[in-house]
Amino acid sequence: MTVALGKHLLSMADLDRVDIERYLDLASSFAEVQKRDIPKVPALRGKTVVMAFFEDSTRTRTSFDLAARRLSADVVNFSVSSSATKKGESLRDTVETISAMGVDGIVVRHASSGVPNRIAEWTDASVINAGDGWHQHPTQSLLDCFTIWQRLGTGDNGLEGLKIAVCGDIKHSRVARSNVEAFSRLGAEVVVIGPRTLFPPSFDGWPVKVEPDIDAVLPDLDVVYLLRIQQERLNEGLFPSTREYRAQYGLTTERARRLRPGALIMHPGPMNRGVEIDPEVADDKQAVVLDQVAAGVPIRMAVLFGLIGPGQAVDRNEFDRIEHEENR
Amino acid sequence: MTTTAFRGGTVIDQGGRRPGDIVIDDSSGAIVAVEEGSPADRTIEVDGCYVVPGFVDIHSHLRQPGNEMAETIESGSRAAALGGYTAVVTMPNTDPCTDSVAVVSEVLDYAADALCEIKPSAAITLGRSGEALSPMAELVAAGVRMFTDDGTGLQDAQLMRRALEYASGLLTDDGTSIVLSQHCEVSALSQGGVMHEGAWSSRLGLGGQPAEAEELMVARDIALSRLTGMRVHLQHLSTAGSVALVRAAKAEGHPVTAEAAPHHFTLTDAECAGYDPVFKVHPPLRPASDVEAVRDGLRDGTIDAVATDHAPHTPDSKELPFDTAPPGMLGLETAFALAHTELDLEMERLVELFSTAPARIAGLADRQGGPIEPGRAANLAIIDPERTWTVDRGALASLASNTPFHGRSVTGMVRHTVFAGELVVVDGKATR
Numbered sequence A: 001m002t003v004a005l006g007k008h009l010l011s012m013a014d015l016d017r018v019d020i021e022r023y024l025d026l027a028s029s030f031a032e033v034q035k036r037d038i039p040k041v042p043a044l045r046g047k048t049v050v051m052a053f054f055e056d057s058t059r060t061r062t063s064f065d066l067a068a069r070r071l072s073a074d075v076v077n078f079s080v081s082s083s084a085t086k087k088g089e090s091l092r093d094t095v096e097t098i099s100a101m102g103v104d105g106i107v108v109r110h111a112s113s114g115v116p117n118r119i120a121e122w123t124d125a126s127v128i129n130a131g132d133g134w135h136q137h138p139t140q141s142l143l144d145c146f147t148i149w150q151r152l153g154t155g156d157n158g159l160e161g162l163k164i165a166v167c168g169d170i171k172h173s174r175v176a177r178s179n180v181e182a183f184s185r186l187g188a189e190v191v192v193i194g195p196r197t198l199f200p201p202s203f204d205g206w207p208v209k210v211e212p213d214i215d216a217v218l219p220d221l222d223v224v225y226l227l228r229i230q231q232e233r234l235n236e237g238l239f240p241s242t243r244e245y246r247a248q249y250g251l252t253t254e255r256a257r258r259l260r261p262g263a264l265i266m267h268p269g270p271m272n273r274g275v276e277i278d279p280e281v282a283d284d285k286q287a288v289v290l291d292q293v294a295a296g297v298p299i300r301m302a303v304l305f306g307l308i309g310p311g312q313a314v315d316r317n318e319f320d321r322i323e324h325e326e327n328r
Numbered sequence B: 001m002t003t004t005a006f007r008g009g010t011v012i013d014q015g016g017r018r019p020g021d022i023v024i025d026d027s028s029g030a031i032v033a034v035e036e037g038s039p040a041d042r043t044i045e046v047d048g049c050y051v052v053p054g055f056v057d058i059h060s061h062l063r064q065p066g067n068e069m070a071e072t073i074e075s076g077s078r079a080a081a082l083g084g085y086t087a088v089v090t091m092p093n094t095d096p097c098t099d100s101v102a103v104v105s106e107v108l109d110y111a112a113d114a115l116c117e118i119k120p121s122a123a124i125t126l127g128r129s130g131e132a133l134s135p136m137a138e139l140v141a142a143g144v145r146m147f148t149d150d151g152t153g154l155q156d157a158q159l160m161r162r163a164l165e166y167a168s169g170l171l172t173d174d175g176t177s178i179v180l181s182q183h184c185e186v187s188a189l190s191q192g193g194v195m196h197e198g199a200w201s202s203r204l205g206l207g208g209q210p211a212e213a214e215e216l217m218v219a220r221d222i223a224l225s226r227l228t229g230m231r232v233h234l235q236h237l238s239t240a241g242s243v244a245l246v247r248a249a250k251a252e253g254h255p256v257t258a259e260a261a262p263h264h265f266t267l268t269d270a271e272c273a274g275y276d277p278v279f280k281v282h283p284p285l286r287p288a289s290d291v292e293a294v295r296d297g298l299r300d301g302t303i304d305a306v307a308t309d310h311a312p313h314t315p316d317s318k319e320l321p322f323d324t325a326p327p328g329m330l331g332l333e334t335a336f337a338l339a340h341t342e343l344d345l346e347m348e349r350l351v352e353l354f355s356t357a358p359a360r361i362a363g364l365a366d367r368q369g370g371p372i373e374p375g376r377a378a379n380l381a382i383i384d385p386e387r388t389w390t391v392d393r394g395a396l397a398s399l400a401s402n403t404p405f406h407g408r409s410v411t412g413m414v415r416h417t418v419f420a421g422e423l424v425v426v427d428g429k430a431t432r
Helices: A017-034 A059-070 A091-100 A115-122 A138-152 A174-185 A214-220 A231-235 A242-249 A253-257 A289-308 A316-327 B073-082 B101-113 B136-141 B157-168 B199-204 B211-228 B240-251 B269-274 B288-300 B315-319 B335-342 B347-361
Strands: A048-053 A074-079 A105-110 A126-132 A163-167 A189-193 A223-226 A264-266 B003-007 B010-013 B016-019 B022-025 B030-033 B042-045 B050-053 B055-060 B085-090 B117-120 B179-182 B232-234 B256-260 B380-390 B409-419 B422-426
Touching: A017 A059, A017 A138, A017 A174, A017 A289, A048 A059, A048 A091, A059 A074, A059 A105, A059 A126, A059 A138, A059 A289, A091 A105, A091 A115, A091 B315, A105 A115, A105 A289, A115 A126, A126 A138, A126 A289, A138 A174, A138 A223, A138 A264, A138 A289, A163 A174, A163 A214, A174 A189, A189 A214, A214 A253, A264 A289, B010 B347, B016 B347, B050 B347, B055 B073, B055 B335, B055 B347, B073 B085, B073 B101, B073 B409, B073 B422, B085 B380, B085 B409, B101 B117, B101 B136, B136 B157, B157 B179, B157 B211, B199 B269, B211 B232, B211 B240, B211 B256, B240 B256, B240 B288, B256 B288, B256 B347, B335 B347, B335 B380, B335 B409, B347 B380
Parallel strands: A048 A074, A048 A105, A105 A126, A163 A189, A163 A223, A223 A264, B003 B042, B010 B050, B055 B085, B085 B117, B179 B232, B232 B256
Antiparallel strands: B003 B022, B010 B016, B022 B030, B050 B380, B380 B409, B409 B422
16 A cells, blocks of 8 residues: 655644654665665655755755665755845745756755745645744654654554653744654653743644643653753743753753653754753763664655655555666 | 716715715816706716715825835825725835925825825834934924824833824814824834734744734823823724723723724634735734624724725735745725625724724815715715625736735625716726
């Protein structure tokens, strides 16, 4: 059975549970490819992917870049510093110009929420959201789900029964917005922890429970997901000091000790050691931050393959068949 | 003298509803007769139509001088005429700002050939910077009757108090009064907000403006009106709290008036879900409960007038990301049809909201806003209440196309518009 995964990946709202599980399943195959001597398959040979990063990003761009190349796609980097947008060209003109060159996928990162949604209206190519403003970061969510699923997943039951806390600056976090959606869709119970000033104005419609006290839930958690505290938020006066933030909400060494054995400590990076996470905790074996990064490439391979691959369908057998034919 | 008669329609103004044939002297532009069967040289049949005083918009951005790519006085006045308007008060956020007699004169020069009366408002403070008063007495002498720092509320309460007190001592040559009109928004609270703060902004990851940012300034200006005894006009009320505050202030007898914009009684913040900046406006689109409260305010008289906040923007500026695109939407060509379609109101009340009350607020009542009677200037809108049409952003007379109502079906069409006796719109088409 193959299931079409739609044309674009703009938000976790685009994916139901079956879609997410197919991506995780497919990413498992690609993770095996990664271990080979030549970690490359010809699945997207002849396809062109443009990396349109309107906001600086090293990790996400590198991860997408590697994913596309390992699928044998042609990759074009659209670098903003040298691009037309700096010369006053409208976003729409820029997108239409890229599209006119004939591309199959556009990977978009932008500092403003909703830009990938708008771009999807202006192009025939598949648009993949690589993070937009405070809105969504769906491939981060998929790689986080993959990381949890590989270590704590319950076979065919996704993340059923797991209790996950997302801590920190929920309001300004695209990772938080897409992760609470992803985790709960896979069956996990999600709690959010943080100061009210870093919460969105409303949690209406969010599948979360608000927990004011991190210490009250620590022993029950399967995953603690820490968000980065940006200096900018301190400058805006959203909390008194990083010292007080660490005392109230940080995953200190003392708090980490009260986590149950086997519970995971996660962070989308880059970490502020000594603020949201103590340095020793970041280096603890329960912290899977590097596993998250490692999961990025196979997950993004799965997404690129799912959206612009042959038949725009995702199925492990399909992938195996293509590989088999190519290798013949 | 040659005369033109509009025969067969139902006349509605502050005097009520009655059959009448309205005869106009083509050379003087005045109404000469209103009785059925009055003789005239030429006749235009308007059976089944309402003949009402031309509409008066007390809140339009016609962008000239400064942004003639988006709108000009000419194109904006054509849009107004097509919407049934015979007078428009222009907002002072031009470039340069309308804060001097020179700019007022420039606007009036552009208005010489306009398809409706153009009445410039002027800024309360120089450059709308909220720091020092504009030369209000000079501006009044040049014909200005409404002052506003529209776009940004006047944040400094002390300066607003001074402006009210200073304006109360100014004399006009025609006995009309002066009004200060406020865009109610406490910027410290709305800062960074690009839509209404609530469930939708939270989900979409966009900065929000809480309803309280508007309501705090509504409450403040009601208090300042009480303190100074001076009339205050509150622009584009958009929240249930604002409507309640104005309702209470009126019950206590304070001289406040208020307006509402068509988008605030027809659209909710859910429209922002697709991130299309055509739905970005200040004050922002609000949840359904606020929309309902604005409708109630229009119904019960708390809100005196419908004002469009017509805000043209070039297409490229509305193709920016939602958070960086400029706020504002078109209104002149669709306002009446939307109110007629969406508000369950008698035509008499609509005439008050669109014509009589705004003409009074803007100091234009001697020639705009009715009554329709001999000797008055012929400023008329003739409405076909049955005609259904579809809003088409490509077919608008405005130079801009940023209407949020594209594709919407509405009932009630402006068939003819008469401005100072001239037929500027005939059968829904501008004559020049």
